[in-house]
Amino acid sequence: MSNILTQRWLLNRRHFLRGLGATVALPLLDCMNPLRAHAAETAAKPRRSVFVYIPNGVNVLTWQITKAGRDYEFSAPMRSLEKHRANLTPISGLHHPGGLGTAHVCADLWLTGAKLSQEGGAYRNSVSCDQLMAEVTSVQTRFSSLELSLASGTGAPGNVINTLSWSRDGVPLPAEDNPRNVFNRLFGEEPGGVEVRRRRLNRRHGVLDTVLDDARSLRRTLGGVDRTKLDEYLTAVREVEVRTERLDAWLNVPKPKLGPDVTGHFQRDVSKSQAGEYYRTMYDLIVLALRTDMTRVITYMSGTEGNGLAIPEIGITQTRHELSHHSGDPEIMARLSKSDAFITEQFSYFLDQLTAVRDGEESLLDRTMVLFGSGMSYGHSHGNANLPTIFAGGRALGFKHGQHLDYNLPKIKNYDLANAGAHYGVCGKPVDDKACLSNLLLTMLQKMEVKSEKFVDSLGPVSEIV
């Protein structure tokens, strides 16, 4: 019975992928960009970044790759990545200094690197690196960035957050969890012709102008202090005004025409209880968004700290949070490893799709940097060092892959995974305190042409992969 079901989805998926290939043409048509239509500059090829979050860390005893360098062997849960070896670099030993000992806040700061306690109890995060990238890429695309998650909205900052993205004001950007809604937002057309839509945008612009004017007049009388919330509101309204202007500029450019197979694929109801199908549909959506150049920056929280999907199809009925607090129970730990392997397989599927889309000599993956990892390593005791991290793609941007980059081994010499306590120690306290995750984020930022020499506590780019 289940085999029949499995094959049916395979068939549907093949159908879908064929449809996608037939209807969406790569390379991207740069002349379609209204904001650059008049610019004389030679269009640079796009640079893209995707961030995928693993909730609650992993079973570090089975996840850890034990050998550094080029002839490393993937650990069991990562085996599905073997075919992408030339396109990725697993990294061991990274951490966020601000994340140590923080429990589930680690998800809040995975892409911000903030030390939240330092920012005050009123909980203030700082800008996430994807949003800095979006500032650079947004002039090129219809949507500046896309925030996806297993759970919609922002969730509760400092507790269970639903998004990886934070604005410059440290405000969480609500994420979307329903592939159909996202698809419709990206590719759907509003009713009425161009003129009706333009009128609507004008009307919105007028509204935003009016409320901005009102807020600014108060801000002037307040002077330099006492205006945190007011500034937050002002920034948000101003940003929407910019987006409205951008939408207006794009109005004359038709959206890509997608065939009924593609559209149908995203109009289905995909229940989260079909974990694999749900993940793959979200990854399909990401690939489609990149491929049509709707946006170049995407964050995807594949699970929140509170709800990393249970995977009924392989007999796992607990969420990843429950699995991660395994109390040393071998059965639960085995299930956690199985769950790790499963989500890595889905990620591998994502890389398959990015590789399959070709743009001349290059694949989509060659111009897309993909970071796959967690803000936690050993979930049971909330260990936040030696973070699970896999960096993939971006070869055409100058990245060199193929090795396991390990910051622990130079100091600890070898991994003794039979001694669980010792390895949990490696995951609780950084072995190399210079091995900051921010170094990697800085490297990505620079490759996205964000002019920056430092990101939060970074010490410099990761020289081993560039």
Next chain:
Amino acid sequence: MSPLRTIACAFAASLGIFYGDHLAAAPTGFDTVLKPFLAEHCTRCHGEKKQKGNLRLDTLARDFASPLSASHWADVMERISTGEMPPEEEPKPKAAEAARIAEWIAGQIKEGEKTRLAKRERVTFHKLTREEYAHTIRDLLSVNFDATDPTGLPEDPSWQGFERIGSVLSVSPAHVEKYLAAAEAVLNEALPSAAPKKLSKRKDPFDLRYNGQRPKAEKLGLADGARVELWPHDGLDVGAEFLVSGDYRMRIKLSGMKPPQGRAPHVSIYAKGLDRMLFEQDVVTTEDQPVILEFTFHVPAGRHDIRLTCEAPGPSNLPRHGRYDAGRFFTTIKDSPTGRQPWQWKLTDEEGVPIRPFLIVDFVEVEGPLQSAWPTPQQEKFFSSGGTQDVAQAREIVTRFAGRAFRRPARADEISRLVKLVESELQSGEKFEAAVKTALVGTLCAKDFLYLVEGSAGQVNPRLNDWELASRLSYFLWSTMPDDRLFDLARTNALHQPAVLRGEVARMLRDPKAARFTTGFPKQWLQLKHVGMFPPDKKLYPDYDAHLEKSMIAEGTEFFREVPEKNLSVREFLNSDWTLLNARLADHYGIAGVKGDVFQRVALRPEDHRGGLLTQAGVLSLTSDGQRHRPVHRGKWVLETIFNKPPPPPPANVKPIEPTPAGQPKATLRMKLEAHKSDENCAACHRKIDPLGLAFDNYDAIGRWRTEEAVRDGAGANPKVDASGVLPDGRKFADGAELRRLLVEDTDKFAAAFVEKLATYALRRAMTIDDRRALSALASQSKATEYRLREIVEALVVSDLFQQR
């Protein structure tokens, strides 16, 4: 002094729950508590002469409200509490001593955090929560806005359960986009540009299931007798195309068949795309006396997939048993077996008595929008026919609307900005109504609508004016904008007079809108949102379902509501000989005699093992992890919620609890925890947390009473539950019931904590050291009124604390 005594003193000094008045004691302990410890253990290496690791403690700023120095102190606390510092070669402080210092620092940090959270600015902006937004829109425009739908507003973040803390609620561009879309949608519904298209549709059994059988049935003369039977978990598509957004009415005629010993069938109407339960209820009737259920709901325009389901716990019987075929229709269970298909025989025994809960449906009707007059009453009100349709009329409309939306008279500059918007819309060729509507969208996106704004840039006045006071009061008790009477009192500047305020509180609590306070506050205070956050394992808890979960949450809020309604004391929250139950929950508790879905007051006997909030299934399960109960989390919840004393966070890298090796006797979680507590550094804190949780070990992960703990690992019989314990002050208890009685003895401590929670909710900010005097006064005042909740609310509202910023 014996070691035990030392520990007890340490608890008293740091937590002050069971003795000492934590409200009165100012944190003067730096010189007396922290400094001697630093001098003895730290400053030799981190002081004037040496600064190992570049850290100097004797000059580190003592300002815990400063984020920077507070974070340094947090590091210091972490090192001390994990035993990392002082290092091996130095003399070690006693574990209890280290714990005391760590807790003292933790307390200061918490205090500093609150100070920052509550920082008062000249003008304060408290964003409306999405729930308040929806209520306000309803009062303003008579339109229901579905804030939690995908087309609604983002979820609001919370702080310690409270979802309305101004400094925590933030606005991002995505919020603004949603506000814009929401404003356009609600105004289009209130002021439609054309008469709304009506929907009126009845689906009979032939539409619902027996597609194409109507002619045959009519020929046989059986068309009127056809009905649709629904097995447990079976459902029907009752969706429709809703051409306009609005309120609709659904009517369902059906019978609900309950097996004599079994659960009642539960009908649920769920809108899939909106992820919203439109309606649900137990239905118990005889077959030949069907009932008509009727309810109204609001949906945005569009095709909505709506499903009517027969909910019943346990595994589904489908598709094994409910294998109907559309070619044969069902009429009755009476004339068994001739009138039924073989699979339908299994619905009842041979006497026709149901052996499982099922529904028999006759029809489903949808009708609406209920507001179908056009122009709508709102339109009449706004654009009063015969108006001049010019800028003067626009100005008049905008002035009136903004004056209500901003919850104060609109200022001239605000009005002229909005009128300018109307003019520019008119210039763009828009008709008068459309142009004005745009200005109204602008009003609903303005800061003064989206935020409760208090204070002004010009003058620094800590006291609220009457407009601000009206809003604060209204959002406190009603979660919506002030009504006409409150506005009138504000206009005449009479509201702040204590006698007037008292009268208003009494009036407001009598109003049905007060249900938003009596459900909203307990939900946030008790953190009932966490119920079901980690869904109980289906295999371990097959009885658990959405209806039970909803009933668990409802017990908390219904119980809370009863207290002001019957003018009872907050003492009832700690222990009571009554509660409110519906049939589902009574069944869960093993209490007989409760029928129906409506919550009703039930007298509790000692053998029911229930009373107060602490034994409610919702409270007991919200700390569970889906697999098992978690006594430590329960204890932490009691400290936070009942005593407002959250314990410090655990240090990183705690050793896990080992599973019981095969062959060893089964052990309760408590036994495993005891073995785990060998580490003195952990034990010092856990001695305060754990007894408050272990006392409720007689209740499993979903709050059912038990005397044995079901354990998977190990050999032999399930171990007996031991719920006894000792409070840090030495008072002993044998079980949860005795602990509850001890807690009642401490009602004054609880009342103080409760007042602070209530004030946090009402003032939408954290309480700080500056508020302690006022809070302490309110707490002692509550004692004089026998801790009655109504009087506590009243005293809070007339206090300076409430009327100041």
